[in-house]
Amino acid sequence: xxxxxxxxxxxxxxxxxxxxxxxxxxxxxxxxxxxxxxxxxxxxxxxxxxxxxxxxxxxxxxxxxxxxxxxxxxxxxxxxxxxxxxxxxxxxxxxxxxxxxxxxxxxxxxxxxxxxxxxxxxxxxxxxxxxxxxxxxxxxxxxxxxxxxxxxxxxxxxxxxxxxxxxxxxxxxxxxxxxxxxxxxxxxxxxxxxxxxxxxxxxxxxxxxxxxxxxxxxxxxxxxxxxxxxxxxxxxxxxxxxxxxxxxxxxxxxxxxxxxxxxxxxxxxxxxxxxxxxxxxxxxxxxxxxxxxxxxxxxxxxxxxxxxxxxxxxxxxxxxxxxxxxxxx
Amino acid sequence: xxxxxxxxxxxxxxxxxxxxxxxxxxxxxxxxxxxxxxxxxxxxxxxxxxxxxxxxxxxxxxxxxxxxxxxxxxxxxxxxxxxxxxxxxxxxxxxxxxxxxxxxxxxxxxxxxxxxxxxxxxxxxxxxxxxxxxxxxxxxxxxxxxxxxxxxxxxxxxxxxxxxxxxx
Ligand SMILES: Cc1cc2nc3c(=O)[nH]c(=O)nc-3n(C[C@H](O)[C@H](O)[C@H](O)COP(=O)(O)OP(=O)(O)OC[C@H]3O[C@@H](n4cnc5c(N)ncnc54)[C@H](O)[C@@H]3O)c2cc1C
Ligand code: SF4
Ligand code: FES
Ligand code: FES
Numbered sequence: 001x002x003x004x005x006x007x008x009x010x011x012x013x014x015x016x017x018x019x020x021x022x023x024x025x026x027x028x029x030x031x032x033x034x035x036x037x038x039x040x041x042x043x044x045x046x047x048x049x050x051x052x053x054x055x056x057x058x059x060x061x062x063x064x065x066x067x068x069x070x071x072x073x074x075x076x077x078x079x080x081x082x083x084x085x086x087x088x089x090x091x092x093x094x095x096x097x098x099x100x101x102x103x104x105x106x107x108x109x110x111x112x113x114x115x116x117x118x119x120x121x122x123x124x125x126x127x128x129x130x131x132x133x134x135x136x137x138x139x140x141x142x143x144x145x146x147x148x149x150x151x152x153x154x155x156x157x158x159x160x161x162x163x164x165x166x167x168x169x170x171x172x173x174x175x176x177x178x179x180x181x182x183x184x185x186x187x188x189x190x191x192x193x194x195x196x197x198x199x200x201x202x203x204x205x206x207x208x209x210x211x212x213x214x215x216x217x218x219x220x221x222x223x224x225x226x227x228x229x230x231x232x233x234x235x236x237x238x239x240x241x242x243x244x245x246x247x248x249x250x251x252x253x254x255x256x257x258x259x260x261x262x263x264x265x266x267x268x269x270x271x272x273x274x275x276x277x278x279x280x281x282x283x284x285x286x287x288x289x290x291x292x293x294x295x296x297x298x299x300x301x302x303x304x305x306x307x308x309x310x311x312x313x314x315x316x317x318x319x320x321x322x323x324x325x326x327x328x329x
Numbered sequence: 330x331x332x333x334x335x336x337x338x339x340x341x342x343x344x345x346x347x348x349x350x351x352x353x354x355x356x357x358x359x360x361x362x363x364x365x366x367x368x369x370x371x372x373x374x375x376x377x378x379x380x381x382x383x384x385x386x387x388x389x390x391x392x393x394x395x396x397x398x399x400x401x402x403x404x405x406x407x408x409x410x411x412x413x414x415x416x417x418x419x420x421x422x423x424x425x426x427x428x429x430x431x432x433x434x435x436x437x438x439x440x441x442x443x444x445x446x447x448x449x450x451x452x453x454x455x456x457x458x459x460x461x462x463x464x465x466x467x468x469x470x471x472x473x474x475x476x477x478x479x480x481x482x483x484x485x486x487x488x489x490x491x492x493x494x495x496x497x
């Protein structure tokens with residue numbers, strides 16, 4: 001680990017100014033991803049600006065019927081929050097399926113959104129990786145790619161985004177609120193993470209120095225009937241091979257509306273708009289759910305090591321929607 | 330770069346001068362001589378370094394000491410004072426350890442798990458996150474899954490936690 005300066009931020013303005021003013025400065029949340037990367041030599045900040053004491057806590061109902069989640073709220077507190085459990089169970093479940101109880105007590109919502117890929121080559125500084133070192137090549141293409149992307153990848157990078165929480169937020173149409181040197185802005189979660197394209201080193205649309213202050217959830221009554229399903233190599237404490245976040249609104253046996261996002265398939269949480277469209281007005285049956293999955297996955301381009309993800313994502317979606325359709329609203 | 334760091338551990342305040350790179354785990358072991366917290370993986374993957382921070386269980390290998398001032402830490406050593414914690418007695422009664430390397434982390438994690446149950450927190454295996462979870466073996470296993478051990482004393486550990494939680 002390289003030496004670094006540490007500063008505890010007094011307020012958001014000075015935190016933003018401190019990081020924006022220095023290219024090699026970084027915000028410090030729970031540290032469960034950043035400190036790991038500093039140990040591995042992937043991240044080498046010269047200044048850490050600790051934002052965990054800023055007043056960015058709290059889960060508050062908004063006047064428009066939504067809910068605001070502070071960027072400093074710990075993952076365990078968010079998962080256990082009564083408002084979240086009642087209104088957005090899919091978010092609670094997604095959080096609870098991630099990491100371990102000890103880590104969730106440290107991890108923050110802001111840090112969780114910005115955690116970086118678990119691609120083994122990205123984490124191993126002795127191997128080429130375009131995300132870690134632009135232009136060096138991609139070791140996963142033609143290497144071990146069991147965990148990698150089947151949708152939206154480029155010939156530069158085939159990594160997937162690892163966050164479970166972000167997949168639920170993507171289905172829920174959350175908005176990420178940020179404060180930067182130039183002021184405040186809101187970024188819809190679906191546009192927050194990037195596909196790799198020609199710049200795989202950029203995970204999100206955030207600019208250097210922009211501080212996440214909150215994540216806003218819109219009012220979404222149908223989310224009371226929602227679920228997160230995570231498929232992985234062991235029963236617990238492992239990253240997803242494939243995951244599904246879904247909310248379903250059924251009336252008279254027909255789908256009125258569906259909200260669906262996949263994890264483990266792409267460089268970003270994958271909002272399944274085609275599947276949502278295919279379902280609207282259809283009978284709430286396994287056959288219709290399967291057809292919707294097929295519509296979404298038609299463009300899948302699996303790698304030699306991860307062809308299983310396509311049928312796995314299909315079954316995960318069908319079973320999740322089938323369970324939701326069977327629930328009383 | 331050196332920093333003056335105040336750490337509050339097991340009810341005692343310590344002042345140390347340490348590099349900003351020092352993790353809480355290394356500060357406990359190398360600066361304060363508190364060796365109950367163990368270093369397994371050093372990357373958040375095994376749970377051996379678990380202690381209680383303001384009463385909540387956390388791993389300490391990815392937390393920087395300089396960022397953890399004014400946190401009250403309790404280690405397994407601290408829990409052992411005054412005759413020990415009921416979880417520690419239950420681990421003895423159920424033979425819930427083998428070589429013992431992972432035990433301090435398991436004990437701290439178990440204390441945290443029981444507190445989380447007490448507050449009605451759900452887990453990934455709770456059938457309905459809106460409802461209160463029940464302290465059954467499946468719930469205990471899921472909640473303890475952040476603590477990995479190659480000896481594998483898991484059966485005794487599940488029994489010990491169930492007993493203290495009033496499960497049997
Ligand atoms: C063993 C292990 C298993 C895990 N398993 C899972 C899993 O199954 N599913 C899952 O989703 N996650 C998993 N995780 C990842 C974990 O969820 C993340 O490490 C955690 O959410 C990151 O949050 P943090 O607050 O610790 O972030 P940090 O490590 O503090 O920061 C991460 C990044 O975010 C930036 N940052 C932090 N806060 C802000 C802010 N407010 N504004 C702008 N930038 C900010 C930092 O500069 C850094 O770049 C696992 C982690 C470990 C170690
Ligand atoms: S998939 Fe992306 S992160 Fe992994 S080695 Fe290739 S470029 Fe790097
Ligand atoms: S040493 Fe901290 S989790 Fe393994
Ligand atoms: S008790 Fe022996 S390795 Fe865990």
